[in-house]
Amino acid sequence: MVSVSLRNLSKSFGSGANATVAVDNVDLEIEDGEFFALLGPSGCGKTTTMRCIAGFESPTRGEIWIGDRFINHVPPHKRDTGMVFQSYALFPHYDVFQNVAYGLLMRDLYNGRIGAFAGLFSKRLARRSADIREQVHKALDQVGLGGYDERQVSQLSGGQQQRVALARALVRRPSVLLMDEPLSNLDKNLRIQMRDTIRHIQREVGITTIFVTHDQEEAMGMADRIALMRDGRLEQVDRPTELYDRPNSSWAARFVGSSNIVDTTVERTDAEGTEVRLGSRRIRVSGFEAAVGDQVRLIMRPEALSVRPRSGAGPDTGNTFDGTVSKVTYLGPNIVYTVDVGADDGATSTGAEGSGATGLLTGTRQLVEVTDTFRGADAVLSVGTEVQLSIDPDRIIVAEGDSS
Numbered sequence: 001m002v003s004v005s006l007r008n009l010s011k012s013f014g015s016g017a018n019a020t021v022a023v024d025n026v027d028l029e030i031e032d033g034e035f036f037a038l039l040g041p042s043g044c045g046k047t048t049t050m051r052c053i054a055g056f057e058s059p060t061r062g063e064i065w066i067g068d069r070f071i072n073h074v075p076p077h078k079r080d081t082g083m084v085f086q087s088y089a090l091f092p093h094y095d096v097f098q099n100v101a102y103g104l105l106m107r108d109l110y111n112g113r114i115g116a117f118a119g120l121f122s123k124r125l126a127r128r129s130a131d132i133r134e135q136v137h138k139a140l141d142q143v144g145l146g147g148y149d150e151r152q153v154s155q156l157s158g159g160q161q162q163r164v165a166l167a168r169a170l171v172r173r174p175s176v177l178l179m180d181e182p183l184s185n186l187d188k189n190l191r192i193q194m195r196d197t198i199r200h201i202q203r204e205v206g207i208t209t210i211f212v213t214h215d216q217e218e219a220m221g222m223a224d225r226i227a228l229m230r231d232g233r234l235e236q237v238d239r240p241t242e243l244y245d246r247p248n249s250s251w252a253a254r255f256v257g258s259s260n261i262v263d264t265t266v267e268r269t270d271a272e273g274t275e276v277r278l279g280s281r282r283i284r285v286s287g288f289e290a291a292v293g294d295q296v297r298l299i300m301r302p303e304a305l306s307v308r309p310r311s312g313a314g315p316d317t318g319n320t321f322d323g324t325v326s327k328v329t330y331l332g333p334n335i336v337y338t339v340d341v342g343a344d345d346g347a348t349s350t351g352a353e354g355s356g357a358t359g360l361l362t363g364t365r366q367l368v369e370v371t372d373t374f375r376g377a378d379a380v381l382s383v384g385t386e387v388q389l390s391i392d393p394d395r396i397i398v399a400e401g402d403s404s
């Protein structure tokens with residue numbers, strides 16, 4: 001097994017004023033055996049990056065290494081990669097065995113071990129070789145399709161077809177497995193089930209895997225590390241929990257979950273930390289150094305805030321402010337409260353200090369989302385309830401160097 005390195009990789013299509021920069025100076029080190037996700041919105045350059053690694057596109061600039069091999073000029077079939085596509089790309093009129101054997105036959109053809117293309121799909125040819133038979137059966141077992149050899153792929157479910165495609169990629173025992181949105185044609189339940197299957201197989205085989213998706217939940221649930229891409233560039237490369245808990249920018253924060261984004265000003269700093277203005281209150285933010293007067297953008301995950309009715313509220317611990325429940329969204333195990341914390345003109349809200357809790361969120365939105373655990377129907381707060389919100393100072397994220 002091997003690592004994959006991309007060094008200052010760029011790929012442009014077209015030239016001059018019409019050029020599209022699909023991949024822009026990407027630097028990545030993907031470790032041996034790692035399950036690595038390329039995540040980002042449509043058009044951000046995920047597929048192009050993947051196609052450069054597979055050898056279907058040649059980079060405009062930069063280097064691609066697989067292990068200690070510099071492969072920019074190595075043709076695709078000699079790169080030792082296996083690829084799985086969104087559309088499976090199976091041969092519908094052949095059976096499962098033939099589709100998987102195809103991966104091996106192509107390799108042997110390229111290596112000159114099979115001279116003629118004709119007859120590649122002859123069952124006799126493929127099945128005659130005990131070696132091919134054994135490898136195909138092993139790959140089918142790996143993806144949980146043992147005994148399916150003779151089934152026509154057109155008679156398989158979407159999930160089973162995707163497993164055949166996976167077996168076809170794995171049968172050559174490549175060093176690197178490349179998967180481009182392999183689950184997006186499946187329905188939701190199957191998609192979730194296939195995540196586990198793919199992860200399980202990947203761990204068992206121990207193969208370095210690069211997985212492209214635009215679904216943040218899929219990337220978070222499957223990957224060891226994620227490269228979040230935006231307009232051809234890397235926005236952030238991190239483990240899923242880090243990406244969620246410490247996004248570099250509000251863009252990254254929004255892409256991997258919902259967030260309350262607040263622009264505010266540093267009002268005080270001392271040995272214990274920093275205090276920023278939030279409406280009529282000052283709140284403390286941990287792990288962050290700044291000077292008085294600095295403008296900062298704060299990111300607060302809905303679950304970093306807690307909410308309780310003001311009537312039963314305890315003593316003010318400092319990092320609290322008031323609001324009124326304006327919407328309740330029940331999501332099974334969780335409830336999302338949308339809390340109105342006051343308008344910019346200071347007309348609403350009764351802060352504990354008696355003044356209007358003004359301008360908590362800049363712009364027109366003065367609403368904060370808070371996630372609470374569902375603790376029974378009677379405990380659900382109704383619209384109009386006056387509440388106290390608290391923020392854990394350790395869970396406030398400062399978007400440093402935020403540009404959006």
Ligand SMILES: Nc1ncnc2c1ncn2[C@@H]1O[C@H](COP(=O)(O)OP(=O)(O)OP(=O)(O)O)[C@@H](O)[C@H]1O
Nearest residue numbers: 013020021022041042043044045046047048049214
């Ligand atoms: N062959 C091509 N010729 C010209 N432009 C291209 C070509 N392939 C991709 N692009 C452009 O490069 C950019 C990145 O495309 P790419 O397919 O890599 O995006 P993606 O992140 O995979 O998106 P999606 O999630 O929609 O699959 C897009 O602006 C796209 O239009």
Ligand SMILES: [Mg+2]
Nearest residue numbers: 046047048180
């Ligand atoms: Mg794509």
